[in-house]
Amino acid sequence: MTSPDGIAVLAGGVGAARLLAGMVRAVPPQAITAIVNVGDDLELHGLHISPDIDTVIYTVAGAIDTTRGWGLDDETWRVMDALERYGGETWFRLGDRDLATHLYRTHRMSQGARLSAVTAEIGAAWGLALRVIPATDDRLRTMISLADGGVEVSFQTYFVRRAHADSIEAVRYDGDAAASPAPGVLDALSTARTIVIAPSNPIVSIGPVLAVPGIREAIQARRTDVVAVSPIVGGRALKGPADRMLRDLGHEASAEGVARLYATLAGTLVIDTTDGHLAGAVEAAGARCIVTNTVMADAAAAAQLSATVVNP
Numbered sequence: 119m120t121s122p123d124g125i126a127v128l129a130g131g132v133g134a135a136r137l138l139a140g141m142v143r144a145v146p147p148q149a150i151t152a153i154v155n156v157g158d159d160l161e162l163h164g165l166h167i168s169p170d171i172d173t174v175i176y177t178v179a180g181a182i183d184t185t186r187g188w189g190l191d192d193e194t195w196r197v198m199d200a201l202e203r204y205g206g207e208t209w210f211r212l213g214d215r216d217l218a219t220h221l222y223r224t225h226r227m228s229q230g231a232r233l234s235a236v237t238a239e240i241g242a243a244w245g246l247a248l249r250v251i252p253a254t255d256d257r258l259r260t261m262i263s264l265a266d267g268g269v270e271v272s273f274q275t276y277f278v279r280r281a282h283a284d285s286i287e288a289v290r291y292d293g294d295a296a297a298s299p300a301p302g303v304l305d306a307l308s309t310a311r312t313i314v315i316a317p318s319n320p321i322v323s324i325g326p327v328l329a330v331p332g333i334r335e336a337i338q339a340r341r342t343d344v345v346a347v348s349p350i351v352g353g354r355a356l357k358g359p360a361d362r363m364l365r366d367l368g369h370e371a372s373a374e375g376v377a378r379l380y381a382t383l384a385g386t387l388v389i390d391t392t393d394g395h396l397a398g399a400v401e402a403a404g405a406r407c408i409v410t411n412t413v414m415a416d417a418a419a420a421a422q423l424s425a426t427v428v429n430p
């Protein structure tokens with residue numbers, strides 16, 4: 119049960135993880151509930167891998183490889199190298215220490231444990247006090263239709279195997295209609311003092327969370343208490359293909375475009391000082407606009423942005 123001064127955060131990968139790592143310094147971590155995207159999840163080598171959940175947990179635990187932004191620091195790749203001998207699938211890089219997470223998660227789920235329960239066990243094992251909850255325990259997979267012929271591929275095939283180099287023409291969230299919010303998600307969204315939409319990719323990180331029936335409505339009902347952070351700075355994504363995906367899908371890749379995308383969800387949009395000249399346009403799109411540094415170059419910047427976001 120999130121306390122009335124709780125903070126609920128819709129989270130995807132790297133940007134959200136950095137914000138959360140700052141937020142646990144700005145407010146008591148026990149008051150924070152991260153609701154994390156599972157549309158990136160995949161089964162590989164018979165293992166269930168949840169990249170955004172692991173990126174959040176490893177980053178807040180201070181164990182993330184800061185260069186890559188995913189996976190563990192001090193990593194070795196002996197298993198991947200050994201798999202090469204057999205021609206195994208090594209395009210999706212799984213470090214030796216990271217593999218333990220997938221082995222444990224897969225084993226526990228084979229015993230009938232829900233993803234949300236196993237995620238709580240893994241977060242506790244890394245000493246986290248904030249709650250990390252998958253948006254849903256049901257199967258939900260982001261599928262990308264590539265431009266020029268529209269062949270549909272899984273998210274990680276688009277993002278990693280094809281290095282997100284393709285233009286896209288559609289995105290869908292396979293399984294969304296049958297999915298239910300994981301235990302604790304709707305409770306967190308209804309009792310939190312503030313709901314934060316982290317600076318994650320609106321299409322493939324925040325989109326799959328909103329696609330779970332009940333979640334979008336729960337956020338729309340709280341619009342005045344919802345603060346979104348634009349993942350687009352100066353027309354560009356700080357990391358990853360969010361700007362190109364937005365443009366490919368007919369949205370404007372700008373702080374103003376994000377304001378329009380989130381118009382029914384967030385009463386406040388936080389944009390970077392680079393985009394200060396767009397504040398009027400953001401307000402015209404219906405959101406209160408806060409202009410501040412949103413580039414979390416270090417822990418101090420992440421803590422500063424978190425402080426702004428939790429007390430908008």
Ligand code: FO1
Nearest residue numbers: 131158168169172173188189209210211278
């Ligand atoms: N991203 C890559 O670009 N290449 C990889 O080989 C890769 C492996 C990987 C393994 C575990 C994990 O938790 C994340 C991993 N990522 C990799 C990142 C992953 O594609 C995420 O989905 C993105 O960061 C988007 O959130």
